[in-house]
Amino acid sequence: MQKELGKYPMAEAVRAAYQVGEDDETLEPRVLVDSKGKPIGRLKHGDYVIFYNLRGEREVELCESLLEEGFIHFPVEKNLHLNMVTMDHLMALFKLAKQESVENLYHHAMLGRRGERKESGARYLETIEKELENLHLGRIVSVIGRYWSLDREENWDRIEKTYRMLIYGEGQKVSIGP
Numbered sequence: 001m002q003k004e005l006g007k008y009p010m011a012e013a014v015r016a017a018y019q020v021g022e023d024d025e026t027l028e029p030r031v032l033v034d035s036k037g038k039p040i041g042r043l044k045h046g047d048y049v050i051f052y053n054l055r056g057e058r059e060v061e062l063c064e065s066l067l068e069e070g071f072i073h074f075p076v077e078k079n080l081h082l083n084m085v086t087m088d089h090l091m092a093l094f095k096l097a098k099q100e101s102v103e104n105l106y107h108h109a110m111l112g113r114r115g116e117r118k119e120s121g122a123r124y125l126e127t128i129e130k131e132l133e134n135l136h137l138g139r140i141v142s143v144i145g146r147y148w149s150l151d152r153e154e155n156w157d158r159i160e161k162t163y164r165m166l167i168y169g170e171g172q173k174v175s176i177g178p
Contacts, residue, residue: 007133009032009175009176017030018119024145026147028148029172035176038169041104043166087127095135107128109142109143109144112150
């Protein structure tokens with residue numbers, strides 16, 4: 001299903017998910033698509049990737065596992081450049097990217113920090129979407145809950161859902177309109 005949303009499409013898509021019982025932790029993948037339904041910002045060879053969360057150990061674990069020698073659960077491009085940052089770092093990186101004339105900045109969000117206030121993910125996404133809009137730079141192109149993206153129990157079907165969202169653009173489609 002493809003749903004067209006307004007000014008902050010990913011924040012709005014997450015708020016809509018709250019209305020049908022989803023929460024930040026178990027949020028199914030959402031991917032931003034163009035007017036033809038084609039996913040925007042899929043990861044590809046040579047991309048630089050930054051994982052961000054207020055509590056960073058999970059992103060560090062995810063980066064390490066995806067780059068680990070012998071990782072055989074599904075194919076992972078070993079030429080990705082992975083990093084982890086906090087929200088302050090993220091906003092500073094956006095400004096630096098603008099200053100350095102970076103093209104094609106795509107933000108992939110993973111929500112659901114334990115202990116976080118209920119439904120705070122949409123607020124974080126809107127903050128990021130506003131900053132990207134103010135800088136005329138990039139978009140949030142995907143969002144997923146931590147249940148899928150940050151599993152520690154070797155439930156590879158969960159991690160694969162994240163992988164397929166990032167690499168193939170699979171997930172519930174969120175349109176940016178014409």
